Amino acid sequence: MEIIIQPTPEAASIIAARHVARLVRDKPNAVLGLATGSTPLVMYRELVRMHKEQGLDFSQVTTFNLDEYVGLPTEHPASYHAFMWDNFFSHINVQRERVHIPDGLASHIPAFCRKYEEAIGAAGGIDLQVLGIGGDGHIGFNEPSSSLASRTRIKTLTAETRRDNAQAFGSPDKVPFHVITMGVGTIMDARQVIILAFGSKKAEAIAAAVEGPITAMVPASILQMHPVAQCIIDEAAATKLKRIEYYRWVYDRKPDWQKV
Numbered sequence: 507m508e509i510i511i512q513p514t515p516e517a518a519s520i521i522a523a524r525h526v527a528r529l530v531r532d533k534p535n536a537v538l539g540l541a542t543g544s545t546p547l548v549m550y551r552e553l554v555r556m557h558k559e560q561g562l563d564f565s566q567v568t569t570f571n572l573d574e575y576v577g578l579p580t581e582h583p584a585s586y587h588a589f590m591w592d593n594f595f596s597h598i599n600v601q602r603e604r605v606h607i608p609d610g611l612a613s614h615i616p617a618f619c620r621k622y623e624e625a626i627g628a629a630g631g632i633d634l635q636v637l638g639i640g641g642d643g644h645i646g647f648n649e650p651s652s653s654l655a656s657r658t659r660i661k662t663l664t665a666e667t668r669r670d671n672a673q674a675f676g677s678p679d680k681v682p683f684h685v686i687t688m689g690v691g692t693i694m695d696a697r698q699v700i701i702l703a704f705g706s707k708k709a710e711a712i713a714a715a716v717e718g719p720i721t722a723m724v725p726a727s728i729l730q731m732h733p734v735a736q737c738i739i740d741e742a743a744a745t746k747l748k749r750i751e752y753y754r755w756v757y758d759r760k761p762d763w764q765k766v
């Protein structure tokens with residue numbers, strides 16, 4: 507895993523956006539795996555800027571989002587459908603029919619999840635998956651003890667995650683207990699993965715994911731097995747890493763041709 511430590515969330519988000527932009531320029535029909543939450547917001551803002559100011563073209567891009575709450579209609583303001591259209595899709599030229607977000611109102615959830623996996627396969631697989639990380643080490647909504655081989659399915663949120671996500675719902679009691687999420691195995695099938703984390707609340711989870719043992723108790727730790735994974739974080743999220751000077755040393759000596 508490549509560990510990239512930046513002074514601010516903005517600087518880290520710009521690097522992530524440049525990776526996405528490079529892929530979209532090199533492969534206009536790229537398949538992007540996308541995340542919600544506060545973490546990728548600045549990256550989306552930068553991609554919107556690149557679209558508006560530099561003509562970055564999303565017209566042939568296909569997207570698959572990681573997850574959605576069960577029971578929320580798409581128009582619910584806390585739904586991840588609403589989040590993605592408000593913060594990203596409405597501001598770029600993506601085609602609506604190429605956008606995929608799990609359906610929280612699916613009448614038969616296992617059948618929906620199988621179809622979601624099939625759609626990812628039919629699109630050619632995910633070229634680049636963007637991830638945040640939960641304070642408990644989750645990726646997508648794969649909470650601790652999730653199978654590291656799991657596929658898209660229903661999951662039950664931990665009390666911690668329900669508390670962390672309460673703001674959008676006004677109160678922790680209103681956060682759904684269940685979600686549909688891509689599995690850890692689904693995420694690992696992406697050809698490239700970028701995990702972002704900002705702030706001291708993520709420092710323990712990042713240290714466990716990057717330097718701890720690979721364990722289902724920290725689902726993000728499986729990214730140690732991914733051939734093309736980048737962990738792009740700010741200083742605050744890096745504070746619990748033991749080999750922090752080593753990661754800086756490596757990044758400072760990156761060959762120019764590898765830089766974005």
Ligand code: PGA
Pocket residue numbers: 542543544545546638639640641644645646
């Ligand atoms: P956040 O959530 O970006 O809102 O911190 C990340 C996550 O739970 O994966």
